[in-house]
Amino acid sequence: MKHASSAAPGLIGVARNVFAALGTTGRVIAGLAAAVLAATPFGAWNAVANDAMALTADTPVDVGPYTVTIEKVVSAKALGDVRALDPEDRLLIVVAQVTNTSDRPANAQQLTDIVPAPVGGGVVDTGGMPVPDSAGPGERPAPDRYNIADAGELDVINPGVTYRVALVWNQAGDARPAEVRVDLAGLTWIEEGFAGLDDEYWLPADEVTHSGMFDVEPPRSEAATGPDA
Template identity: 35%
Template sequence: MAESGGRPRRAGLGAPQLTLAGSAAGAVVLAVLAAGGFDPLEKPETDIAPLAAGETVDLGPFELTVDRLRVVDELPGISEGDDDTRVLALVATVEATGTATEYGALLSGSVALDGVPGVTADGDGSEPVPADAVHVMADGTRLDAVQPGLEYEVALVWEQDARADVPAEARLVLVGRTLRESSIDHTQEWLDPLPVAAGDLEVTAPPPSEDES
């Protein structure tokens, strides 16, 4: 993947590794999350740190700094929704913590909205919903890999049913993982997804169009 949208932060790291870390485990984790495979109540509330805009959280494979949550109106390359859906986007800064390239899908599976009307995944809608995708803010391209030594400003996006109201605020859940040996193939993988931080963020709606004013 091209390094579009990333800004070098550290020198002397050498060329990024071509092998994506946690590929098999990442796919399994994402499948579990998409099916509602974790519940914030599985971890005691006292162990889940409060979350607010501007805070940086260590998720294991990534460090994520939450900026703002908004309804998408002008982000190049990202769907702006249609008559049936609108797009909610979390703007954040992310950096891989290790020396290997990580999947963008692992990042999207680490950030979820909880209890937002009209935002649902497979299941009964009672579980937090991971982001649909991650895009680079600079040009709207999809972020498929997070390379070490680069800091990315990204938009993590969810589709919301347009019949639901735009929420004044939304609960964001960040999921952390532990690097340990896999019992399947004995390689080091990012495993054991658990919520590490959660909080309510204000949702910024776009200004009304001239037709609506």
């Protein structure tokens, strides 16, 4: 009695047989799919941002109801009466001009969705934990926001009004970044929400639309003497 030489080809054998049965086009597609699959653990599906548009200083960008112009990034021990939660830490400050270009009032809280914490700046969360550079826009800590003209907080930004604002994060005391990456994340207009329960608002998309490197101005004392002085 003759026995079968092998009871089953096994997973690799099946894959080999299927691949052999594919035409040239099929093999190319299968190869690309396998490459993407293999790259998945390394961020192949991350929302960031190779196709994000370039962001440079003093260039207006339209985001949701706003036009946002990033002026500069500053590291400081204090901003007026504002100090870091930990006395050893510093403040990382993004200075920007914002104008509401829509015809409805906008909630200034949205600025914290539009400008995520800069990447590579040593930002720490309110618990003092470092924020990984790989954190997505929605995963980074929200800044405090101040109207530079009066050091007060903004609650609403009305149509046609421009403010120069400071967006402020806690920065690790030993961080000395020469430059950071500043991202802008988009907002999506929801005309009619699910079942009409919540309509007409801007929803954070948590997707980086603009990105650029900015020099970090050091604290004035270090600018005069050097950070290691």
